[in-house]
Amino acid sequence: MTLELPGGSTIGQLVQELARAYSLPASSPLLRESIPGQWRPYRFTLNGRLLTYDEDLGTPLAEGDAVTIFMPMVGG
Amino acid sequence: MVGGFTGQILNVDLSTGKHKVEALDFQLARKYLGGRGYAAYLLYRNGAHVEPFSPESVIVLSTGPLTGLPGTGSKFVMVTRSPQTGLFLDSYSGGHMSAEIKYAGYDHIVIGGRCDRPSYLWIDDGRIEIRSAAHLWGKSSYDTETTIKKELGDPAVRVMSIGPGGENGVLYACVSTDYYHQAGRGGMGAVMGSKNLKAIAIRGSQGVKVADGQALLNLMRNEMEEAFEQSEFGANRIRYGTTYTTVSTPVLGIMPTRNFQSGVPENIEGLNCFTMREKLVVKDKACFGCQIPCLKYSVVTYGDGAGTKLVGPEYETIALLGSNVGVYDIGLVAKANLLCDLNGLDTISTGNTIGFAMECYEKGLLTKEDTGGLELKFGDHNMVFTLIDKIAHRDGIGDLLADGVMRAAEKIGKNSSNYAVHVKGMEIPAYDPRGAYAMGLAYATASRGGCHRRAKPVEVPRLSADQYSQFGSRGNATLVKRLQDFREVVHSALVCDPALRFGFEATLGTMSRLFKYTTGWDMSEDELRTLADRVDTLIRVFNVREGFDRKDDRLPARFLKDPLPSGPAKGKVVDAESMETMLTEYYTLRGWDDRGVPTRDTLHRLGLDEIAGDIA
Numbered sequence: 001m002t003l004e005l006p007g008g009s010t011i012g013q014l015v016q017e018l019a020r021a022y023s024l025p026a027s028s029p030l031l032r033e034s035i036p037g038q039w040r041p042y043r044f045t046l047n048g049r050l051l052t053y054d055e056d057l058g059t060p061l062a063e064g065d066a067v068t069i070f071m072p073m074v075g076g
Numbered sequence: 077m078v079g080g081f082t083g084q085i086l087n088v089d090l091s092t093g094k095h096k097v098e099a100l101d102f103q104l105a106r107k108y109l110g111g112r113g114y115a116a117y118l119l120y121r122n123g124a125h126v127e128p129f130s131p132e133s134v135i136v137l138s139t140g141p142l143t144g145l146p147g148t149g150s151k152f153v154m155v156t157r158s159p160q161t162g163l164f165l166d167s168y169s170g171g172h173m174s175a176e177i178k179y180a181g182y183d184h185i186v187i188g189g190r191c192d193r194p195s196y197l198w199i200d201d202g203r204i205e206i207r208s209a210a211h212l213w214g215k216s217s218y219d220t221e222t223t224i225k226k227e228l229g230d231p232a233v234r235v236m237s238i239g240p241g242g243e244n245g246v247l248y249a250c251v252s253t254d255y256y257h258q259a260g261r262g263g264m265g266a267v268m269g270s271k272n273l274k275a276i277a278i279r280g281s282q283g284v285k286v287a288d289g290q291a292l293l294n295l296m297r298n299e300m301e302e303a304f305e306q307s308e309f310g311a312n313r314i315r316y317g318t319t320y321t322t323v324s325t326p327v328l329g330i331m332p333t334r335n336f337q338s339g340v341p342e343n344i345e346g347l348n349c350f351t352m353r354e355k356l357v358v359k360d361k362a363c364f365g366c367q368i369p370c371l372k373y374s375v376v377t378y379g380d381g382a383g384t385k386l387v388g389p390e391y392e393t394i395a396l397l398g399s400n401v402g403v404y405d406i407g408l409v410a411k412a413n414l415l416c417d418l419n420g421l422d423t424i425s426t427g428n429t430i431g432f433a434m435e436c437y438e439k440g441l442l443t444k445e446d447t448g449g450l451e452l453k454f455g456d457h458n459m460v461f462t463l464i465d466k467i468a469h470r471d472g473i474g475d476l477l478a479d480g481v482m483r484a485a486e487k488i489g490k491n492s493s494n495y496a497v498h499v500k501g502m503e504i505p506a507y508d509p510r511g512a513y514a515m516g517l518a519y520a521t522a523s524r525g526g527c528h529r530r531a532k533p534v535e536v537p538r539l540s541a542d543q544y545s546q547f548g549s550r551g552n553a554t555l556v557k558r559l560q561d562f563r564e565v566v567h568s569a570l571v572c573d574p575a576l577r578f579g580f581e582a583t584l585g586t587m588s589r590l591f592k593y594t595t596g597w598d599m600s601e602d603e604l605r606t607l608a609d610r611v612d613t614l615i616r617v618f619n620v621r622e623g624f625d626r627k628d629d630r631l632p633a634r635f636l637k638d639p640l641p642s643g644p645a646k647g648k649v650v651d652a653e654s655m656e657t658m659l660t661e662y663y664t665l666r667g668w669d670d671r672g673v674p675t676r677d678t679l680h681r682l683g684l685d686e687i688a689g690d691i692a
Contacts (some may be wrong), residue, residue: 041309041537045327048644050512054540068327071312071320072537 005061011044011058014067030069043072080141080594081110085118085183088197088204090271091189093124094108094203100183104615106597107683110183111570112166113611115155116185119164124621124690128159129270131190134323137177140570141595144175144284145377147296148437148590149270149366149572154175157264157622159270160247160425160480161525163503164618165262168362168529169236170371171254172573176234179280191272196224196237199278209274213243216418217252220298224277237275238265238422241468246266246268246478248425252417256371256387257363260422262502262524265379276650277598287596295593300586301367310368313574314360317370319349320504321391324519328534329643332400332504332510334454335431335636336497337531339508340643346395346404346407355406359385366572374410380457381407389413389423392528395506396427401434402454412460417452419468425480428503430463432481432495433473441492448472494633499526500624507534509635511645514552517658520629521556523615531559547645549654564608610682613666616685 016058019031020021027043044056045068051059061067079085085098106208108114115138122134136155143150152174158165177185180201180360187197194209196444196455212220220237229630234254241249242265250258259265268274285294306312312320322344325331329339345351356374363371376384386594389397389409398404430452437452444451450473452459466474481496481503497504504636509516514533522530533544533555543551565587576586584601591599599607635650663670667678679688 004432006348020244043643048327050328050534050546052541052544053538070326071309072535074287 007059009061010057011046011051011067012062014061015057041071042069044069077285077599078105078141078595079285079564080145080591081105082178082181082183082282084182084184085184086199086204087186087188087659089189089190090187090195090273093206095503097202099101101597104308105141105183106667107522107607108611108614109565109568109607110143111138111151111153111174111568112155112564112566113614114138114140114184115166115608116151116611116615118184119155119157120586120618120687122325122408123190126157128162128267131269131271132188133157133270134186134188134265135271136186137185139178139182139568140568141172142255142569142571142590144178144365145282145286145594145630146302146365147333147367149248149362149574150174150364151369151567151570151572153567153570153668154251154259154264156264156267158524159245159266160263163262163500163524163624165264165524166567167259167261167264168251168567169250169251169257169259171257172364173234173236173257173278174570175252176278178284179282180278181280181282187271187276189271191669194272194274196275196277197273198228200274201279202282205563208216209272209321211553212237212274214240216240217420218255218418220275221252221255224275228277228278233277233279235277237419237420238268239272239468241478242266242269242421243274244470244478245471246421246467247480247483248429249420250416251277252420256417258388258417258422260424261527262422264450265420286594286642288593292593294592295589304367313368313370313494316349316353317372318391318574319352319372319389321393322348322394325395325507326533327644328511329640329645330515330534332395332428332431332506332508333495334402335400335435335495336508336583337435337638339511339645341399341404342402343404344399346408347398347406352389352394352406356410368574370574376407376410379405379407379408381405381411384414386410386414386417392506393427396424396431397460398427399425400431400506401460401672403457403460404455405457408457408460408682412464415461415464419464420466420686421468425503426464426467427499428505429467429477429481429484430460432484432497433463433477435495436488436492441488441490442473442496446473446488446626447663475665494637497526497632497634498668499631502526504632508640508645509631509650510640510648511643512546513548513650513658514546514556516631516650516655517552517556517662520558520655521560521662523612523619528571530563531556533559547651547654548650549657549661553658556658557662557665561608562607564602564611568607568611575670585640589669605633609666610684613668613678613682614684616666616672616674617667617679617687617691620673626659626663626670629672631655633638662677 360368
């Protein structure tokens, strides 16, 4: 999906925009960071680069950036 | 009696037909637990340099103190020296067999010798019998299991068996259990075949005693159930099982494509978890005692795969028998998966090896003369089906491929080893380390070769920049060791690590409590960390004793020399300097010297003084 955000927006603001667009409750796993003791079970890539936990929500976005949100589950 | 254990080890000599029951040593059980840990001890004591296909080799069938209990899923492990790699081999399987072994009264079953004719082993609690399998030889694993159940007059008997692949000594032949579960890697099926052992049937009528059943149930019913309900991982795991990985690895550009020539599948929509769920999956299934039905019972109703019914395919199979061979239809992958199961072949090694052969053909290193007139082209699913059958029967080009990519490349020559994607002879599974250097360290240090089961650094949430480096070394050695150590405990316990991690997000603290309520032992997290280190180091000594060290902890040329052509890791190879740094840091953390050999101080710290002389 394509989203338009104000200039200088971050991935954290992208998450908030998604929550608003899809009416996600505050308890949604995507927003868990706001609940004490909880953490979000998602990771982000920006144009394919895997972002680390301490940088992801604060990462600034530029026009045309591609963000992927996924659970870090692997197996087989 | 300590809870969680049966206290018995069954030893069977196939050469003489005799058996004896040995008491479990509880001091050793505290030292190694069960499963991978205790089995490693039992294999170690069988001696050095034992030829895998000789009567002197043993197969150790192991459970752990948590196997057969409700809540966390159960697995068993088969341990031997691998005919494919010469390394310690542990191969795991889910299903219901794990509990049956325990209920028959055994923590471990050690099988040595060789039957003088095709046979199967029938273990009915304390009654042990070796029966003729003349009428089963040549049959598929499915037919074998069905026939044995009818013969024994009990559909609830659990059966593990080999297919034609194991009979014909394919070096990556697997062992199938409960039809749909495979102890897949490293050639366990070939070792069974070399012993003329077509199958093992087990029926158990005993239970498992635990130290504090009420506390254990409370933990399962209350805390773990609550943890499960709150876990987004758990819900996702149920819906998609391992196939959810088809979301993450293409995004990272690390899903093997055309024999690892790329990490970006050309048409992931044809293979991904959403397509599979919509087109194939008719039912979710669970292994014994598991709250997370992550197995997918699938039926193919269209195209050339129509009529296929199986549990699967799992992620690794989708990647290796899908994008890695250029096939982008999940129904066709399911059929290839079923053919491997019927023939008793590991899907990872089979897909990797067929991809290798296709690239060699594409580059002119294999010709029609070599292949018996076959054209090995990426994307030709019928050729994949044909090659599976030829490999299992060592027919024509299948004979070359039945020994895996390392040996095939040695025979083909002409620099074909540049395209053989393996570590220590075991074909690499479905995560390309060029897009995740830590995965390279995990492959290089895995005890059985190119294996993803010891550590998967790409699955970890909440990693900060000093804990993980995607294209560097920082933090990776510590991370890989931590992940390996967690699995050392889980695989010695022996329960299912995806059930624990993705259902309950379990920690060593959870494990400590599970052990307390089950065994009665107070095992602190520190004790469990030391135990993990001990098991890992014992197995390292086994491998060092067989001649392996740092020179072998290497990635294949493809990952070091060929940059990924597209995707987020475009232009990347695993940087040699990063690899050396990670290895050195890893050895230091383990207390191994610069050659990767455990030091005497380390062996002393871990209570392994008695084996120090073996690697002097």
